[in-house]
Amino acid sequence: MKISVIGCGYLGSVHAASLASVGHDVIGIDVDAAKIEALSQGRSPIFEPDLPELLSEGIASGRLRFSTNMADARDAELHFIAVGTPQSAGAGSADLSYVDGAFDDLVPYLTEGDVVVGKSTVPVGTAVTHVAAVEARGAHLVWNPEFLREGFAVKDTIQPDRLVYGVADGDEYAVQKLNEVYATAIESSSPVIVTDYATAELVKVSANAFLATKISFINAMAEIAEVTGADVTKLADAIGHDNRIGRKFLNAGVGFGGGCLPKDIRAFTARAEELGRGESVAFLKEVDAINLRRRERVVELVTEELGGSVFQKKVAVLGLAFKPNSDDVRDSPALDVAVRLNGLGAKVVATDPEAIANSRALHPQLVYGTTDEALAGADAVVVVTEWPEYKQLDPAAVHEVVRTPIVIDARNCLDADAWADAGWEYAGLGRQVKNGRA
Known part of the structure; x- marks a missing residue:
């Protein structure tokens, strides 16, 4: 099928490349000329x-191309709106200017x-604010929310765990x-849920609200555990065996971030407050x-472990992206x-396998380096x-290269006993300090 994808950021670039990989003829359109040049x-x-492999394969096959000209979408039979909806400046509401602009330019x-x-x-x-303009052209409007996990976005696009269509x-x-577009996924047993516009719009935000709530629940339990x-971690294992609860998303730590959960x-x-139902999601x-x-x-915790002050202490910060397998630092807890x-005067050296460039663009005041550079002579490792x-x-x-063997495990992802046995003072969120330095 001939398809256009309007907006070539995280969602749009993945969607365009993935659809081309299953045989569709796709054009991605974005106003950012530098981005379009790179994608091309x-x-x-x-x-x-x-994603890089899919982009290269799609372009080489001729099934995938990119443009800054909306007129190039006129030959497509389906048009996916995949622009961002960031948080409005100074408010919690979503900024819909990119969505509104995409419809205005496409119609x-x-x-x-x-x-x-x-x-x-x-x-x-x-959706209902745009349906009249679309239908006036003899076209149809569907709302088909995305459920991508960063780090697994290609898989989640080609083989989604569900497809939701909000239709008139x-x-x-x-x-x-849409069934024709997603024929490969449907043939591989991805379920299709056909519903109305409002339900389709609520599916994504309610799913994210539930996941965020589950993460914050276990972090609230971590606060109780500490006192x-x-x-x-043992608490999460125990309650996670209850199949009504499940173990996923019960990893206590520094919390969630990224471009979806916080803003959503x-x-x-x-x-909800605009609808007069703010108490429902208070x-x-x-x-x-x-x-x-x-x-x-x-x-x-870092301050406590360093005796009450981090001033002029070298702290190795391992990780900047909001999650592994991503370079996304939007609302990143790590950054x-x-x-x-x-800001407290620590000599921070921060590192990440993929997110240093994005971090430096936001916070050039930080010192960035390799893992070895961060660890060398560190007073604490986070x-x-x-x-x-x-x-x-x-x-x-690592004990051999730091100044002081103190590790703060802000994701509870390390083997606490192994670090303590190697002579480290180990501190994790919601766990008791293990002191192997004696």
Whole structure:
């Protein structure tokens, strides 16, 4: 099928390349000329496993191309809106200017029988504000939310765990067209849920709200564990065996970040308040507050372990991306911890396998280096992103290069006993300090 993807950021670039990889003829359109130039040369604007290969293959096959000209979308029969919906400046609500702009620019090029497919995460009620303009051109509007996990985005696009179509009542034509787009996934047993616009819009934000709540719940338990002598990791294992709860997303630590969960729960809260139902999701404000407190707790823990002050102490911060297998530092707890420690006068040396460039663009005041440079002579080591290379560090070998063997495990991803046995003072969130330095 001939497809256009409007917006070539994280979502759009992955969506365009993935659809081309299963045989569709795809054009990606974005106003950022530098981004389009890079994509046209097969260079990914983000770090995402498998994406560079899909870009190169798609361009070489002729099934994938990119443009800054919206008129190039006129030959497509389906048009995916995949632009960002960032948090509004100075408010919790979503900024819909990119979505509104994409519709305004696309609508004049629509022809009868076209299908416009919203992928962007939007507040409930957004689709109905655009349906009249789309239908006036004889086209159809569907809302088809994305459920991508950074680090697994290509897999989640080609083989999603569910497909949700929000359509106008009785629009079987639009459903048929989307089924053709996703034929490969459907044949591989991805379930399809056909519903109305409002439900489709709510699916993504409610899913993110639930996941954020689960993470903040276990972090709230970590706060209790720290003052009672309990071990939050064993607690999570125990309650996770209850299949009504499950173990996933019960990893206590520095909390969630990235471009989705934080902004989505704030936008959801703001929209509920606009609808006069703010009390229904008022708990999300506490979910957000718990999450932000964990960043403060990591800094407090480093300070406590260094005798009450981090001033002029060298602190190795291992990790800057908000999660491993990503270079995304949007609302990253790891980068926030580095900035806070630096602001307290610590000699921070921060490192990450992929996110240094993005971090430097936001916070050039920080010192960045390799893992070896960060560890050399460190007074404390803080693991803030659970990259495999940090989880696999040899505590005995690292002991030889630091000044003081103190490690703060802000993700509870290290083997506490192994580090203590190697002579380290180990501190994890929601766990008791293990002192192997005696």
